[in-house]
Amino acid sequence: MAPVANPRIVFVERPTSGLPVAGKHFVLDTSRTIDIENVPLNGGYLTKTLVLSPEPAMRERMRDPSVPSYTTTYTLGAPIVAFAVVVVVRSEKESVKVGEYMYGQTPWEAYTVQPYTEGRITFKPEEWAPGTFDMDSLALQVVPDPKGTYPLSTYTNIMGTPGLTAFVGMEGIIEGKEGETLFVSSGASGVGSLVIQLAKMKGMRIIASAGSDAKVEYMRSLGVDVPFNYNKESYESVLSKHGPIHTFWDNIGAEALDAALDASVAHGRFAICGTVATDNVPLEERYRLKNVFQIMKKRLTVRGFIVPDFIPQFGARFFQEVPALVAQGKLRSKETIIGEKWEDVPNGIIKMMSSGYGHAGKPVIVVGSA
Amino acid sequence: MAPVANPRIVFVERPTSGLPVAGKHFVLDTSRTIDIENVPLNGGYLTKTLVLSPEPAMRERMRDPSVPSYTTTYTLGAPIVAFAVVVVVRSEKESVKVGEYMYGQTPWEAYTVQPYTEGRITFKPEEWAPGTFDMDSLALQVVPDPKGTYPLSTYTNIMGTPGLTAFVGMEGIIEGKEGETLFVSSGASGVGSLVIQLAKMKGMRIIASAGSDAKVEYMRSLGVDVPFNYNKESYESVLSKHGPIHTFWDNIGAEALDAALDASVAHGRFAICGTVATDNVPLEERYRLKNVFQIMKKRLTVRGFIVPDFIPQFGARFFQEVPALVAQGKLRSKETIIGEKWEDVPNGIIKMMSSGYGHAGKPVIVVGSA
Numbered sequence: 001m002a003p004v005a006n007p008r009i010v011f012v013e014r015p016t017s018g019l020p021v022a023g024k025h026f027v028l029d030t031s032r033t034i035d036i037e038n039v040p041l042n043g044g045y046l047t048k049t050l051v052l053s054p055e056p057a058m059r060e061r062m063r064d065p066s067v068p069s070y071t072t073t074y075t076l077g078a079p080i081v082a083f084a085v086v087v088v089v090r091s092e093k094e095s096v097k098v099g100e101y102m103y104g105q106t107p108w109e110a111y112t113v114q115p116y117t118e119g120r121i122t123f124k125p126e127e128w129a130p131g132t133f134d135m136d137s138l139a140l141q142v143v144p145d146p147k148g149t150y151p152l153s154t155y156t157n158i159m160g161t162p163g164l165t166a167f168v169g170m171e172g173i174i175e176g177k178e179g180e181t182l183f184v185s186s187g188a189s190g191v192g193s194l195v196i197q198l199a200k201m202k203g204m205r206i207i208a209s210a211g212s213d214a215k216v217e218y219m220r221s222l223g224v225d226v227p228f229n230y231n232k233e234s235y236e237s238v239l240s241k242h243g244p245i246h247t248f249w250d251n252i253g254a255e256a257l258d259a260a261l262d263a264s265v266a267h268g269r270f271a272i273c274g275t276v277a278t279d280n281v282p283l284e285e286r287y288r289l290k291n292v293f294q295i296m297k298k299r300l301t302v303r304g305f306i307v308p309d310f311i312p313q314f315g316a317r318f319f320q321e322v323p324a325l326v327a328q329g330k331l332r333s334k335e336t337i338i339g340e341k342w343e344d345v346p347n348g349i350i351k352m353m354s355s356g357y358g359h360a361g362k363p364v365i366v367v368g369s370a
Numbered sequence: 371m372a373p374v375a376n377p378r379i380v381f382v383e384r385p386t387s388g389l390p391v392a393g394k395h396f397v398l399d400t401s402r403t404i405d406i407e408n409v410p411l412n413g414g415y416l417t418k419t420l421v422l423s424p425e426p427a428m429r430e431r432m433r434d435p436s437v438p439s440y441t442t443t444y445t446l447g448a449p450i451v452a453f454a455v456v457v458v459v460r461s462e463k464e465s466v467k468v469g470e471y472m473y474g475q476t477p478w479e480a481y482t483v484q485p486y487t488e489g490r491i492t493f494k495p496e497e498w499a500p501g502t503f504d505m506d507s508l509a510l511q512v513v514p515d516p517k518g519t520y521p522l523s524t525y526t527n528i529m530g531t532p533g534l535t536a537f538v539g540m541e542g543i544i545e546g547k548e549g550e551t552l553f554v555s556s557g558a559s560g561v562g563s564l565v566i567q568l569a570k571m572k573g574m575r576i577i578a579s580a581g582s583d584a585k586v587e588y589m590r591s592l593g594v595d596v597p598f599n600y601n602k603e604s605y606e607s608v609l610s611k612h613g614p615i616h617t618f619w620d621n622i623g624a625e626a627l628d629a630a631l632d633a634s635v636a637h638g639r640f641a642i643c644g645t646v647a648t649d650n651v652p653l654e655e656r657y658r659l660k661n662v663f664q665i666m667k668k669r670l671t672v673r674g675f676i677v678p679d680f681i682p683q684f685g686a687r688f689f690q691e692v693p694a695l696v697a698q699g700k701l702r703s704k705e706t707i708i709g710e711k712w713e714d715v716p717n718g719i720i721k722m723m724s725s726g727y728g729h730a731g732k733p734v735i736v737v738g739s740a
Contacts, residue, residue, distance in 0.1 A: 293648055302672040
């Protein structure tokens with residue numbers, strides 16, 4: 001078989017602030033080919049990429065390496081590394097078999113000889129900013145063949161990092177108690193929708209926000225007591241009417257967090273999981289919070305986290321409990337396909353980041369089939 | 371003996387926002403007398419007030435009862451209830467003996483038949499805002515006679531609630547580790563100065579701020595590595611030069627907290643103990659924070675607290691450890707007398723609140739002697 005095209009998404013320029021530009025900061029590179037049958041594996045294995053999962057952390061990895069944050073940064077000229085579902089095409093590694101599905105961080109290209117090195121090669125731990133976490137350590141892992149029970153894309157959502165994030169944050173920070181009220185911002189997102197379903201199973205009352213009516217309906221279908229569209233009703237007005245809240249799961253920051261600080265009871269618990277409202281807004285133009293003093297007045301605990309912070313404590317239980325609940329139909333995962341070829345990827349990334357995206361369900365890009 | 375004057379400080383009007391006004395919101399009432407020898411005790415005891423301790427929580431108790439916060443509110447027309455050192459003059463209660471000293475919450479008047487009821491009588495728990503704590507439950511307790519080893523005013527400072535606050539917050543939130551850097555705002559205050567000394571004993575490096583050069587010198591004498599005057603150098607500039615910080619003890623809020631969010635390492639721990647920078651600023655005019663997103667990016671834990679939150683866990687150890695350290699001269703307590711008669715009290719309260727007060731040491735008003 002002759003070599004085939006091996007399209008990839010290459011990171012070429014760091015966005016300084018604001019939304020990145022597809023074709024400028026990252027581009028589709030179609031210049032490469034790969035000989036699937038003969039490319040040397042050197043004891044590794046060859047994967048074909050099937051489903052890409054654009055996620056907010058990608059924006060964080062595009063930043064200047066001198067700015068401290070929770071991840072390492074992308075390497076200029078190397079492919080973007082992010083979450084995806086892949087299938088094993090060839091293998092020289094005993095623990096990885098042809099035909100197996102894997103989920104985790106991988107370069108965004110059609111075929112990859114794993115373990116990949118390009119884009120990692122400059123990741124020297126000693127050069128990382130203090131406290132930086134190497135997202136690449138969330139590497140590919142074999143996942144069960146769903147055999148049609150659920151779509152492969154579920155691995156990018158409830159069965160993947162978004163689901164793991166929701167699960168460990170609920171256990172570690174929210175500690176949902178029956179009868180308590182939880183507010184979830186971005187409740188129709190992958191993380192938000194599992195937070196809602198887990199909270200519902202614990203008997204919590206739920207207020208949740210999203211940016212479109214379709215998302216509001218989706219949240220209602222998940223059992224949210226007070227779903228609302230923040231483009232139509234302000235966080236402040238809804239929370240003052242339907243609060244107070246005992247706990248807050250924040251994927252947004254800014255106005256949502258400010259309103260929640262005001263609406264919390266004493267000893268409220270806040271899980272700060274994301275800041276997507278301001279990630280693409282220049283620092284000087286970001287919303288400034290007025291209710292931070294309530295952390296003291298109400299003796300709140302406000303805790304930022306990412307998945308690895310809680311994996312040692314709760315990771316194993318996620319893998320024991322969540323797949324079974326999905327198989328039993330007790331947890332739902334909804335993904336929306338926002339692209340079906342490599343040409344769709346650059347704009348798909350922007351779509352995910354720009355929040356103008358109004359469909360319910362976690363956005364995925366399907367770039368191949370097994 | 372004929373009845374003697376029994377001056378008291380009466381709360382007469384709620385300040386809506388901004389600094390209260392002495393003579394308007396609370397007044398000195400000299401109309402009452404008391405017959406010390408014959409006043410009926412009804413099984414209680416009579417105390418003479420010696421040292422008053424003006425504290426920021428008093429401002430909180432002056433607010434409208436409909437605004438939720440961590441305390442109940444003062445009753446209009448009743449005396450202000452706050453911390454003081456008293457001596458027992460007569461007693462019909464077996465556990466309280468004449469000549470004993472007591473420290474805790476008491477009405478601010480020259481003589482009181484204890485347990486007092488006026489000013490408490492409308493404190494119905496069922497009417498409190500959710501999560502409100504009855505500060506009055508920090509009632510008078512017998513304290514050892516210092517016999518000249520240290521001044522009685524020490525009970526209002528390191529040996530009292532400020533010291534207890536510092537001790538339990540250090541144990542419960544800061545968990546000081548050797549070699550870590552701690553930033554303390556308002557480091558020359560009663561709370562701040564004990565935080566510094568306890569942190570020093572744990573081998574921490576300390577950055578601390580205060581509003582006058584006299585306070586900076588006092589902090590230096592306590593062993594602070596980087597003491598600074600925030601009126602001369604900005605929080606931002608000092609922390610960016612001498613940071614990063616691992617933990618933050620905040621008595622201030624506003625700019626101090628904002629700069630600390632920016633200067634923290636990943637997984638930093640923030641103990642939010644006070645917000646005196648904005649307590650007397652109308653809500654609309656308060657400083658708005660720009661760096662709250664760092665709670666997520668740096669996975670910080672930011673926790674507000676007041677003393678009772680940690681008493682069950684750490685209260686007993688405070689009473690075991692701190693008095694002994696004071697007696698051994700290993701902990702220092704510094705108080706500054708800002709008034710020596712009842713006429714000085716209304717302005718003394720304002721002085722404490724207005725932060726223009728530039729002397730080092732916890733402000734106290736000595737209104738009587740044993």
